[in-house]
């Protein structure tokens with residue numbers, strides 16, 4: 001009963017917005033909530049406000065396709081996401097909230113010799129870091145996933161093999177949002193929905209607070225965890241970001257009986273597919289190749305994604321599409337995140353999450369909260385500094401992040 005009231009409080013009573021907080025977090029998505037959670041629980045910093053222009057989980061946190069994995073291409077990326085998967089494993093217990101997490105395995109299909117070489121490179125990087133991931137041939141793909149069509153006849157891109165990642169899995173996205181929200185409220189953090197940051201109070205190279213549609217708030221530290229809106233928000237603070245905004249689309253089919261427990265990704269076909277616990281087939285693609293903030297879905301996406309999925313799973317030919325949506329993605333030039341300090345003292349960013357940031361939510365919270373509490377960038381996120389675009393030290397994750405989410 002107490003939980004019901006807590007939920008209502010989050011939903012309907014933003015409460016008074018105080019004039020000062022030690023830390024203001026802009027954005028009530030999975031990253032903003034997770035950062036607040038670890039600030040309060042790991043570091044005892046609870047004079048924190050999360051300012052969310054809409055409702056928590058209204059952004060990409062509530063729109064993503066819930067894939068969790070660690071099999072990235074760069075050592076920096078793979079080590080970072082590995083820690084996140086480990087945190088996700090115990091998160092239901094930590095948050096005392098059923099997040100419906102399962103790890104059934106993840107295929108990145110290869111349809112060419114070149115792609116097999118890239119998957120092998122990823123497998124080697126993963127092996128060195130203790131991440132369970134290896135290359136298999138088409139016959140082994142079929143053994144692990146009997147439902148998939150590995151025929152070489154009548155298909156555009158026959159399957160030659162795959163990178164197989166057994167720990168790859170899915171987790172309920174809105175449960176992650178609600179689980180974190182419940183615990184941050186318990187810890188004394190304030191969540192203010194319907195509170196849009198419209199400007200910053202900046203003087204002498206330092207941020208002193210934010211301006212909102214509900215008045216001004218001063219703060220020692222301001223974190224922007226605004227994903228698809230990152231470049232707009234950072235611009236208000238006078239900090240330019242190398243980010244472009246694009247939309248990513250996805251759809252689900254009507255629910256059918258369970259027959260697929262693996263996640264299947266094909267970068268060549270620009271699609272990925274999994275089956276949810278409710279029986280729906282969840283199908284997504286690559287970001288649309290044009291920058292936009294329009295949240296309108298497109299018919300060509302549904303058409304090509306359906307055509308390609310039917311080559312992999314012809315059994316779905318009579319299944320109806322139930323729902324189709326889009327979300328904003330903040331794309332960085334090297335497909336790696338941008339995290340931490342900026343040239344504006346006291347202003348931290350957490351962005352560049354593109355199509356793959358949901359799986360990072362726990363480790364983002366752990367590392368950013370440590371940076372705020374101790375004033376030192378943790379080694380795990382050192383490579384992802386904004387500074388890398390000025391020092392030519394990019395972390396190109398294109399081979400493993402483009403479609404694979």
Ligand SMILES: Cc1cc2nc3c(=O)[nH]c(=O)nc-3n(C[C@H](O)[C@H](O)[C@H](O)COP(=O)(O)OP(=O)(O)OC[C@H]3O[C@@H](n4cnc5c(N)ncnc54)[C@H](O)[C@@H]3O)c2cc1C
Nearest residue numbers: 027029030031053059060061064065067197327357358359
């Ligand atoms: C269709 C789709 C599928 C995806 N699939 C996957 C996947 O399978 N696996 C994966 O790891 N990732 C996936 N992603 C990416 C992932 O969802 C995002 O990278 C991640 O959710 C971003 O972090 P977040 O949850 O904090 O962002 P969001 O939930 O977008 O949070 C940002 C918040 O900031 C708020 N905000 C913005 N501007 C302001 C302002 N001025 N004032 C106050 N608040 C503001 C927004 O309203 C929003 O709620 C997918 C994304 C999409 C769109």
